[in-house]
Amino acid sequence: MTGRSRRVRTFALPPALLVLLLLVPVAVLAMGQFGSDEDVIGYNTATPTDPVAQLQQQIDSGQVHLAFDPAHGYLPAVLKALHVPISSQGLVFSRTSLQVDHIAPWTPRAVYFNDDVYVGWVQGGPIMEVASVDPKLGGVFYTLDQQPTAHPKFQRQFSTCLQCHDSSSSTGGVPGFIMRSVFADKMGYPISSPVAATTPQTPIAERWGGWYVTGTTGDQPHLGNLMAPVSAHDVGDPAAYLAKMRIGPNLNVTDLSSRFDTSPYLSPYSDAVALMVLADQTYVHNLITIAGYETRKAIYDDQLTSMAGDSGGLSEGAMVRIRGAAERLVRGLLYSREAPLTSPITGDSTFTQDFQRLGPRDHLGRSLRDLDLKTRLFKYPLSYLIYSPAFDALPPVVRSYVYTRLRQVLTGQDQDPAFANLSAADRTAILQILQDTKPAFAAVMTTAVAR
Numbered sequence: 385m386t387g388r389s390r391r392v393r394t395f396a397l398p399p400a401l402l403v404l405l406l407l408v409p410v411a412v413l414a415m416g417q418f419g420s421d422e423d424v425i426g427y428n429t430a431t432p433t434d435p436v437a438q439l440q441q442q443i444d445s446g447q448v449h450l451a452f453d454p455a456h457g458y459l460p461a462v463l464k465a466l467h468v469p470i471s472s473q474g475l476v477f478s479r480t481s482l483q484v485d486h487i488a489p490w491t492p493r494a495v496y497f498n499d500d501v502y503v504g505w506v507q508g509g510p511i512m513e514v515a516s517v518d519p520k521l522g523g524v525f526y527t528l529d530q531q532p533t534a535h536p537k538f539q540r541q542f543s544t545c546l547q548c549h550d551s552s553s554s555t556g557g558v559p560g561f562i563m564r565s566v567f568a569d570k571m572g573y574p575i576s577s578p579v580a581a582t583t584p585q586t587p588i589a590e591r592w593g594g595w596y597v598t599g600t601t602g603d604q605p606h607l608g609n610l611m612a613p614v615s616a617h618d619v620g621d622p623a624a625y626l627a628k629m630r631i632g633p634n635l636n637v638t639d640l641s642s643r644f645d646t647s648p649y650l651s652p653y654s655d656a657v658a659l660m661v662l663a664d665q666t667y668v669h670n671l672i673t674i675a676g677y678e679t680r681k682a683i684y685d686d687q688l689t690s691m692a693g694d695s696g697g698l699s700e701g702a703m704v705r706i707r708g709a710a711e712r713l714v715r716g717l718l719y720s721r722e723a724p725l726t727s728p729i730t731g732d733s734t735f736t737q738d739f740q741r742l743g744p745r746d747h748l749g750r751s752l753r754d755l756d757l758k759t760r761l762f763k764y765p766l767s768y769l770i771y772s773p774a775f776d777a778l779p780p781v782v783r784s785y786v787y788t789r790l791r792q793v794l795t796g797q798d799q800d801p802a803f804a805n806l807s808a809a810d811r812t813a814i815l816q817i818l819q820d821t822k823p824a825f826a827a828v829m830t831t832a833v834a835r
């Protein structure tokens with residue numbers, strides 16, 4: 385271990401974190417099932433090509449200079465260099481992540497994101513936490529010292545981050561991203577053990593525990609802005625306690641300044657729409673990583689077991705594994721069984737506009753990023769991560785399987801109830817948008833028609 389990563393570890397495990405770790409069920413901390421597949425994935429040895437690795441090269445070559453801000457350290461410069469909008473800010477007050485000593489309801493942690501980078505910042509923290517998507521490796525994790533220096537260096541981190549960011553319950557067992565909902569006490573300590581990851585299927589009523597939420601969500605209840613006014617050990621049965629708490633004053637909060645000092649943050653908001661998108665994006669990112677890992681492992685295992693000289697296609701066993709991961713991805717991409725909104729949701733930062741502006745748009749001006757926010761999150765429910773480098777880097781066998789399945793669902797040939805969320809009109813619109821904006825998919829359609 386290098387001197388630097390030892391330094392990270394010493395503050396990574398303050399007494400408060402040890403207490404937290406004891407509270408977290410073992411399953412959550414268990415290394416993911418892919419943790420030992422170094423031969424196949426090369427997670428620890430491959431050179432990442434993710435946006436942070438690219439930025440580091442630009443810093444090293446002098447093309448990019450990161451300015452150090454006295455109040456926020458490298459945060460503003462990093463967000464700018466990586467094109468992460470400030471409007472994506474979400475504020476977490478539960479002490480559920482790494483720098484627990486710096487997180488509390490009066491000093492929440494700020495999280496920012498774009499399509500392939502996530503940034504975590506705490507007030508006065510010695511490091512900034514950055515995670516980004518490598519097309520082949522999935523989530524890769526870095527720290528950046530919050531000390532002014534002539535040569536800022538993103539330090540790649542492994543077990544310090546993967547102890548939480550590669551777990552079967554939170555990330556699906558691959559190095560990935562976490563969004564959860566926990567009931568926390570007035571100090572920010574989680575009371576209930578964290579429930580499963582928040583996904584598009586999670587009812588709004590169960591979302592956002594441990595997060596501040598600004599914007600309007602109408603009369604639908606949620607757990608944002610809510611903490612037990614006592615200490616964790618005085619709560620007793622968390623579910624019973626929570627059931628007695630009055631849900632109402634925590635809803636439709638548009639100004640957080642009476643709850644804590646918002647002035648140290650780059651934005652006063654923890655935008656409801658950004659938090660909706662964050663839950664979906666972290667979920668789909670992890671599914672893409674799982675599909676890539678599972679496919680590469682299946683191919684590798686086939687090669688190990690097949691007789692020398694036995695060329696040809698993959699074994700049925702390998703295809704079963706690949707199809708299994710691909711089906712989960714297809715359902716994730718198409719927002720299968722998405723929890724319905726019962727009231728419209730609005731944000732109050734400029735996230736809604738910033739996000740939709742990115743496109744791409746089809747010849748009728750429609751985009752997969754168009755938000756509905758009335759009965760569901762997206763107008764055309766197919767994840768925009770289909771445009772991501774990680775999706776394009778999936779092994780061809782699984783990528784073409786996903787395209788075939790998308791074609792079957794979007795043309796209406798597949799009427800599986802899993803896709804009941806998609807009307808005939810939805811399917812047609814999504815199909816047209818994809819054909820206009822994703823050439824590789826348009827090619828699949830042309831071949832299918834020609835056949």
Ligand code: HEC
Nearest residue numbers: 476480481482502503504513514515525526545548561562
């Ligand atoms: C003790 C568990 C734990 C450790 C260790 C940990 N994280 Fe996290 N991290 C979380 C949780 C839980 C979240 C979800 C938001 C929250 O609760 O703060 C999260 C969220 C994040 C996010 C926002 C994107 C996302 O996944 O939601 C980033 C960026 C991040 N962590 C970076 C890091 C980095 C970098 C490290 C290592 C230096 C690290 N984390 C170590 C638990 C952890």
